[in-house]
Amino acid sequence: MGKPKLKTKRLTVNLEDYVIDAAKQKAETMFRGNLDNYINWLICSNNKQVIKKKIKELDQEAEKKKPKAIQDTDKTAMYNNICDYCSEPIYQGDDICKAEGYENYIHKNCCRREE
Ligand SMILES: [Zn+2]
Known part of the structure; x- marks a missing residue:
C-alpha cells in the first residue's frame, strides 16, 4: 500500500x-x-x-x-473499499482522506506528504 x-x-x-x-x-x-x-x-x-x-x-x-490532500478531510475508513489512486484495497480502519482530482476518499499514504 x-x-x-x-x-x-x-x-x-x-x-x-x-x-x-x-x-x-x-x-x-x-x-x-x-x-x-x-x-x-x-x-x-x-x-x-x-x-x-x-x-x-x-x-x-x-x-x-501523488495528488495533494485536501485539508481537514482525514478520517478512518468505516468500510472496505478500493483506492482510486493505487487501485489497492482500503480496509476498515485505514487512514484515508480526500485528494485534489479524486471524488472518493483515497489512502492517506497515497496523498503527497506536506512539507
Ligand atoms: Zn491508495
Missing part, C-alpha cells in the same frame, strides 16, 4: 546448462521454484547500495506524482 508500482522487464541471458540447473535447484528451495525471484534476490543482494539508491529515487518520483 502506497508503494510505487515497480515495472518489470524481460531480460534474456545465456547461461551454461549446469549453471541453469544449479539456479533452478536453488530457486526451488528458496523461492518455491520462482527463478525470477531468485535472480532478483541475487542481483539485489550483490548491489545493495545501488539498489537502495534506486528505490529511494523511485519513491521520491512516486511521491511527486
Whole structure:
C-alpha cells in the first residue's frame, strides 16, 4: 500500500546448462521454484547500495506524482473499499482522506506528504 508500482522487464541471458540447473535447484528451495525471484534476490543482494539508491529515487518520483490532500478531510475508513489512486484495497480502519482530482476518499499514504 502506497508503494510505487515497480515495472518489470524481460531480460534474456545465456547461461551454461549446469549453471541453469544449479539456479533452478536453488530457486526451488528458496523461492518455491520462482527463478525470477531468485535472480532478483541475487542481483539485489550483490548491489545493495545501488539498489537502495534506486528505490529511494523511485519513491521520491512516486511521491511527486501523488495528488495533494485536501485539508481537514482525514478520517478512518468505516468500510472496505478500493483506492482510486493505487487501485489497492482500503480496509476498515485505514487512514484515508480526500485528494485534489479524486471524488472518493483515497489512502492517506497515497496523498503527497506536506512539507
Ligand atoms: Zn491508495
